[in-house]
Amino acid sequence: MRLTRVPVTALAPEMELPAPEARHLSVMRLAPGDPVLVFDGRGREARAEVVHLEALRAVLRLVEEVSGTPETPQPVTLAAALLKGDKLSDVVRAATELGVARIQLLVTAHADVRDIGTQKLVRLNRIAQEASKQSRRSVTPPVLEPVALSALRWEGQLYVAQPGAAARLTDHLHWESPVTLLTGPEGGLSAAEVERLAGQGACPVQLGPRILRAETAPLALLGALVATGV
Amino acid sequence: MRLTRVPVTALAPEMELPAPEARHLSVMRLAPGDPVLVFDGRGREARAEVVHLEALRAVLRLVEEVSGTPETPQPVTLAAALLKGDKLSDVVRAATELGVARIQLLVTAHADVRDIGTQKLVRLNRIAQEASKQSRRSVTPPVLEPVALSALRWEGQLYVAQPGAAARLTDHLHWESPVTLLTGPEGGLSAAEVERLAGQGACPVQLGPRILRAETAPLALLGALVATGV
Numbered sequence: 396m397r398l399t400r401v402p403v404t405a406l407a408p409e410m411e412l413p414a415p416e417a418r419h420l421s422v423m424r425l426a427p428g429d430p431v432l433v434f435d436g437r438g439r440e441a442r443a444e445v446v447h448l449e450a451l452r453a454v455l456r457l458v459e460e461v462s463g464t465p466e467t468p469q470p471v472t473l474a475a476a477l478l479k480g481d482k483l484s485d486v487v488r489a490a491t492e493l494g495v496a497r498i499q500l501l502v503t504a505h506a507d508v509r510d511i512g513t514q515k516l517v518r519l520n521r522i523a524q525e526a527s528k529q530s531r532r533s534v535t536p537p538v539l540e541p542v543a544l545s546a547l548r549w550e551g552q553l554y555v556a557q558p559g560a561a562a563r564l565t566d567h568l569h570w571e572s573p574v575t576l577l578t579g580p581e582g583g584l585s586a587a588e589v590e591r592l593a594g595q596g597a598c599p600v601q602l603g604p605r606i607l608r609a610e611t612a613p614l615a616l617l618g619a620l621v622a623t624g625v
Numbered sequence: 626m627r628l629t630r631v632p633v634t635a636l637a638p639e640m641e642l643p644a645p646e647a648r649h650l651s652v653m654r655l656a657p658g659d660p661v662l663v664f665d666g667r668g669r670e671a672r673a674e675v676v677h678l679e680a681l682r683a684v685l686r687l688v689e690e691v692s693g694t695p696e697t698p699q700p701v702t703l704a705a706a707l708l709k710g711d712k713l714s715d716v717v718r719a720a721t722e723l724g725v726a727r728i729q730l731l732v733t734a735h736a737d738v739r740d741i742g743t744q745k746l747v748r749l750n751r752i753a754q755e756a757s758k759q760s761r762r763s764v765t766p767p768v769l770e771p772v773a774l775s776a777l778r779w780e781g782q783l784y785v786a787q788p789g790a791a792a793r794l795t796d797h798l799h800w801e802s803p804v805t806l807l808t809g810p811e812g813g814l815s816a817a818e819v820e821r822l823a824g825q826g827a828c829p830v831q832l833g834p835r836i837l838r839a840e841t842a843p844l845a846l847l848g849a850l851v852a853t854g855v
Contacts, residue, residue, distance in 0.1 A: 465834040465835075485715070489838075489841050489844070492835060492836070492837050492838060492841050493833070493835070493837070493841070493845065494833060494835055529836070529838070530835045530836045530837065530838075531835065531836050532835055563852060563853060563854050564852045565795060565852055565853060600852075601854055602848075602851045602852060603723075603724060603851035603852075603854060603855055604695040605695075605722060605723075605724055605760045605761065605762055605851075606722070606759070606760045606761050607722050607723070607760065607851075608719075608722060608759070608760075611719050611722050611723070611844075614719070614841075614844050614845070614848055615723065615844070615847070615848035615851050615852060616848065616852065617845070617848065618832075618844055618845035618846065618847065618848020618849050618852070619848050619849045619851075619852030619853075621832045621833035621835075621837075621845050621849075622793060622794045622795055622830075622832060622833075622845060622846065622848070622849030623793060623795065623849075624793050624831055624833060625833055
């Protein structure tokens with residue numbers, strides 16, 4: 396039987412869960428004595444046991460720390476432009492499954508959306524936590540509040556999805572330094588933005604000859620990456 | 626200005642559009658004399674001109690056939706297990722953008738869903754047509770009604786997404802024969818199914834060490850493919 400995975404704020408000998416997680420355990424029909432897996436969202440994971448369970452309160456006891464699921468050899472950041480409506484939810488969910496270490500939201504020149512409410516940011520982080528749990532990662536990628544593209548700082552390699560670029564991600568990507576994958580908004584990045592990034596050492600890469608929606612491009616880049624087995 | 630792209634059943638000197646497309650042209654505030662692009666969903670595309678436009682009726686005149694957008698060097702089939710709820714809509718939409726030539730639905734051993742209504746199949750085909758238009762392809766991939774996995778026939782290469790497989794798609798894929806990418810349902814393919822496919826020459830491929838949702842795996846495989854520039 397697959398153990399239920401439960402997010403906790405930190406591993407501790409005894410861990411009290413917040414009400415929504417307690418409710419989740421009740422719905423799963425768990426009972427005192429049942430085993431679960433807990434994870435702290437920063438790479439640590441442990442076997443634990445239900446000690447106490449009511450509708451809105453649950454206490455777990457740590458049994459033994461275990462090694463978490465494998466992460467990419469270097470951290471991968473997805474730097475994604477703000478998108479309209481609820482599109483970022485799908486991007487955050489799939490990007491978390493596909494192994495990103497962090498999602499940095501961006502405000503770009505052609506953006507239709509230039510800001511994100513606190514509630515929405517909290518919700519995106521909750522989606523990342525949920526997706527992390529489902530894909531059995533022990534790390535939850537934080538979704539970071541938007542910065543202007545010009546203020547983006549990165550370490551290592553930066554690849555920018557850009558229609559018509561000559562380079563291909565898989566011809567350049569290596570694992571000797573951290574990786575950032577950058578994708579634009581519905582209207583695309585401006586030529587000036589791409590030029591400035593390239594001047595700072597970024598590598599524009601293509602994704603075939605068709606037009607991809609803004610929410611598909613990040614998944615295509617990350618798909619290319621996981622298909623290499625990382 | 627980007628021309629409006631209009632699906633037609635076939636290129637002809639005069640083309641009458643069905644009511645929904647006529648309505649679409651009205652909403653776009655087009656008028657007689659305005660240029661549009663028409664495409665037949667089988668690779669042919671032409672510049673055309675609005676001759677007549679009412680709320681529910683539109684007639685276009687063909688001006689000149691043009692060469693369509695590039696397709697993959699060999700046709701790519703996505704063979705995808707039926708999924709619960711509305712998840713196939715997202716898969717069909719993204720797979721169309723990512724260049725598939727056809728989507729073959731499958732019934733597999735662990736499937737939660739074993740059938741699809743006619744209406745839903747019509748709807749998925751409509752989504753493919755819409756996505757084809759948006760990504761400026763001149764080919765609309767048909768979404769074919771489900772067949773049992775054991776009845777699947779293919780030509781050329783078949784790659785099966787399988788957690789824990791040793792092979793990687795990009796190490797094997799070539800463009801000397803057609804390509805089929807196969808993904809399982811929520812519960813995964815059974816060991817017997819994977820074994821039988823492998824016995825028929827299929828190559829199981831991995832997508833990294835994390836668990837992907839059934840609807841993310843096809844996009845990861847196709848992402849790996851478009852990142853090679855096809």
